[in-house]
Amino acid sequence: MWRYIGRKLFVYLLTFIVAVTINWMIPRFMPGDPVQSMLSRAQVSDPEALEAMTSYYENLFGLNAPLYEQYLNFWAGLLRGDLGISVMRYPEPVTDIILGAVPYTLALLLPAILLSWVVGNRFGAFAARSKILDNTVLPVGYILTATPYMWLALLLAWSLGIVAGIFPASGGYSFSLRPEFSWLFISDLISHWFLPFLSMFLVALGGWAIGMRNMIIYELEADYANYLQALGAPRKLIRRYAFRNAMLPQITGLAVQLGTIIAGSLLTEIVFNYPGLGSLILDSLNNRDFFLLQGVFLFVVVGVLIANFIIDIVYVLIDPRTRVQMTGGSS
Amino acid sequence: MTLRVNDLKVYYQTLRGDVRALDGVTFDLADGEIMGLAGESGCGKTTLGKSMIRLDSRMRHVGGTIELNGKDVPIADDDAMVPLRYREISLIPQYAMSALNPTRKIGRMVNELLRARGVRPADIADELNRRLELVGLDTDVLNRFPIELSGGMKQRVVMVISTLLDPSLLIADEVTSALDVSTQRAVAESMVEFRDRGYVKSMIFVTHDISLVYQMADTIMVMYAGHIVEKAPAATIINEPKHPYTQMLIGALPEVGSTMVQGRLEGIPGTPPGLLNPPTGCRFKDRCPMAFSKCSEQPPLVEIEPGHWAACWKTG
Ligand SMILES: Nc1ncnc2c1ncn2[C@@H]1O[C@H](COP(=O)(O)OP(=O)(O)OP(=O)(O)O)[C@@H](O)[C@H]1O
Numbered sequence: 006m007w008r009y010i011g012r013k014l015f016v017y018l019l020t021f022i023v024a025v026t027i028n029w030m031i032p033r034f035m036p037g038d039p040v041q042s043m044l045s046r047a048q049v050s051d052p053e054a055l056e057a058m059t060s061y062y063e064n065l066f067g068l069n070a071p072l073y074e075q076y077l078n079f080w081a082g083l084l085r086g087d088l089g090i091s092v093m094r095y096p097e098p099v100t101d102i103i104l105g106a107v108p109y110t111l112a113l114l115l116p117a118i119l120l121s122w123v124v125g126n127r128f129g130a131f132a133a134r135s136k137i138l139d140n141t142v143l144p145v146g147y148i149l150t151a152t153p154y155m156w157l158a159l160l161l162a163w164s165l166g167i168v169a170g171i172f173p174a175s176g177g178y179s180f181s182l183r184p185e186f187s188w189l190f191i192s193d194l195i196s197h198w199f200l201p202f203l204s205m206f207l208v209a210l211g212g213w214a215i216g217m218r219n220m221i222i223y224e225l226e227a228d229y230a231n232y233l234q235a236l237g238a239p240r241k242l243i244r245r246y247a248f249r250n251a252m253l254p255q256i257t258g259l260a261v262q263l264g265t266i267i268a269g270s271l272l273t274e275i276v277f278n279y280p281g282l283g284s285l286i287l288d289s290l291n292n293r294d295f296f297l298l299q300g301v302f303l304f305v306v307v308g309v310l311i312a313n314f315i316i317d318i319v320y321v322l323i324d325p326r327t328r329v330q331m332t333g334g335s336s
Numbered sequence: 337m338t339l340r341v342n343d344l345k346v347y348y349q350t351l352r353g354d355v356r357a358l359d360g361v362t363f364d365l366a367d368g369e370i371m372g373l374a375g376e377s378g379c380g381k382t383t384l385g386k387s388m389i390r391l392d393s394r395m396r397h398v399g400g401t402i403e404l405n406g407k408d409v410p411i412a413d414d415d416a417m418v419p420l421r422y423r424e425i426s427l428i429p430q431y432a433m434s435a436l437n438p439t440r441k442i443g444r445m446v447n448e449l450l451r452a453r454g455v456r457p458a459d460i461a462d463e464l465n466r467r468l469e470l471v472g473l474d475t476d477v478l479n480r481f482p483i484e485l486s487g488g489m490k491q492r493v494v495m496v497i498s499t500l501l502d503p504s505l506l507i508a509d510e511v512t513s514a515l516d517v518s519t520q521r522a523v524a525e526s527m528v529e530f531r532d533r534g535y536v537k538s539m540i541f542v543t544h545d546i547s548l549v550y551q552m553a554d555t556i557m558v559m560y561a562g563h564i565v566e567k568a569p570a571a572t573i574i575n576e577p578k579h580p581y582t583q584m585l586i587g588a589l590p591e592v593g594s595t596m597v598q599g600r601l602e603g604i605p606g607t608p609p610g611l612l613n614p615p616t617g618c619r620f621k622d623r624c625p626m627a628f629s630k631c632s633e634q635p636p637l638v639e640i641e642p643g644h645w646a647a648c649w650k651t652g
């Protein structure tokens with residue numbers, strides 16, 4: 006078990022190092038002088054600030070230092086949590102900006118991923134055993150998964166946000182409010198959160214429901230289910246086994262999907278102008294703020310890696326087949 | 337008489353029509369009898385076994401009856417069959433290697449199954465352990481997952497589970513096919529032992545391996561394309577088969593009765609007819625060297641001498 010975790014950790018560490026290295030290379034190996042082009046695009050008006058930033062970045066790149074030294078410095082900074090200073094929002098450190106955006110992204114992502122997964126699996130499992138439900142869940146599920154995300158999001162923003170006017174379709178909270186711990190602000194926060202959340206939830210829901218339905222039907226046809234039925238075991242017991250076994254691929258599915266879900270959340274934030282990491286990526290791209298971009302990418306990579314690692318471990322704990330293979334307990 | 341099957345017809349429903357996998361099957365099985373059931377692949381052996389315990393969703397009971405210990409077995413009524421399953425009729429499926437839930441420890445699965453059938457696991461735990469040891473397994477297998485067992489071990493575990501409630505009738509479908517020769521012998525011997533100890537009253541032992549079944553079975557029944565062609569005491573089938581098909585089957589054995597030779601059913605020219613639209617008359621007539629004009633009518637299964645039935649116009 007520990008050897009397995011160690012091996013996994015090693016692989017993840019390797020991935021992390023590669024990701025950081027690629028990230029480090031992006032601004033350095035761009036054609037032209039990245040600092041100049043970045044600063045000119047960023048339209049920093051204050052000449053004093055411009056000068057300060059120019060020298061800061063020149064220094065940071067350490068263009069005269071050998072490449073390996075630049076690389077090591079980058080790591081040293083990273084380990085101290087120092088990802089540089091943003092151009093777009095000078096002189097705020099990149100790390101602070103990211104930490105400010107992360108809660109918004111997480112507040113969207115976690116409930117959308119988990120709820121769609123749980124609800125989707127529930128619906129799928131029900132559909133597998135009832136004809137009526139199957140005839141509704143299946144088509145709805147297919148429609149949801151087949152709908153392009155952009156289209157669904159815009160439809161939601163338009164219908165519930167603009168026409169019905171129930172939920173705001175843009176922003177993280179109203180401009181008139183200041184972030185504070187009050188009912189007014191929190192309810193405003195929630196109403197802004199709702200539409201982007203709903204769009205992500207709906208898009209993921211259909212896929213999980215269909216996957217679960219098919220897995221359960223497959224499990225109910227499996228040899229062990231037939232054997233139990235031949236021995237007169239009640240349907241309840243067989244369904245319980247089938248549900249549990251059908252969950253396993255759904256958990257792997259979750260791990261596989263995580264990357265795409267996170268990419269999806271970036272899109273959501275852009276559509277709904279939601280102030281999370283996705284909007285940050287868009288803004289930093291528009292402003293050629295390479296250091297912010299770099300920081301956000303790093304953050305996303307780390308997030309995906311951690312999430313996958315957690316799922317890997319959960320999977321091992323619940324599936325005896327992988328568990329047995331890893332502990333080598335087979336005889 | 338424990339089991340009496342009369343003119344049983346069970347078809348598979350497919351998009352192209354009914355596959356007549358059991359088309360009028362009649363035989364008796366006495367108390368304590370181990371009957372070997374042989375025949376080429378696809379002749380309906382598994383279908384016969386399944387028909388006696390649970391029809392799957394594609395199988396349809398078209399006609400005929402099954403009687404066990406004087407009572408009708410309502411095979412078409414799934415709910416009415418539940419009380420009989422496991423307690424009266426049990427099955428070691430052809431797929432025994434994958435018959436156990438891969439994500440449950442074996443002991444836990446057995447307990448859950450027993451509880452679902454209204455048996456307290458504690459009442460039967462000693463018996464379970466005793467029987468596992470009888471078939472040469474450590475009782476520790478109960479704490480393991482199926483994946484941790486070898487094929488032969490799984491086969492034996494399923495054998496013990498299937499017979500735990502002492503059923504009257506056990507259908508053992510190809511329990512030895514996936515095993516090596518020495519394990520085959522051990523498993524076959526434990527099956528006889530189970531019968532001798534009264535764990536099961538009678539047994540239908542489905543196999544391709546006539547030389548193995550000859551050594552353990554009391555009688556042998558041979559099927560061909562959904563029909564019974566011959567049933568007789570094991571020695572009679574091997575030494576004096578009457579039906580041309582059985583004769584060719586036995587003739588195809590490399591060395592009849594020798595212990596180590598694995599007799600596989602092959603070497604008869606031609607293939608059995610499809611069961612979607614089977615030919616009328618004797619189903620063997622296309623391959624039968626003795627076929628004559630009368631064979632376009634179906635030969636009835638008749639008792640040509642006490643305990644020896646055959647369905648052929650030449651033997652009748
Ligand atoms: N689900 C099914 N749908 C349609 N036809 C089927 C189905 N299962 C079996 N059959 C047909 O029924 C016939 C009998 O099948 P069965 O499984 O009983 O053969 P068997 O004698 O057990 O063969 P084997 O020795 O290969 O196990 C075959 O011709 C097969 O094609």
Ligand code: SF4
Nearest residue numbers: 618621624631648649
């Ligand atoms: S009935 Fe005719 S065709 Fe059939 S086995 Fe006998 S001789 Fe051959």
Ligand SMILES: [Mg+2]
Nearest residue numbers: 381382383430
């Ligand atoms: Mg079979």
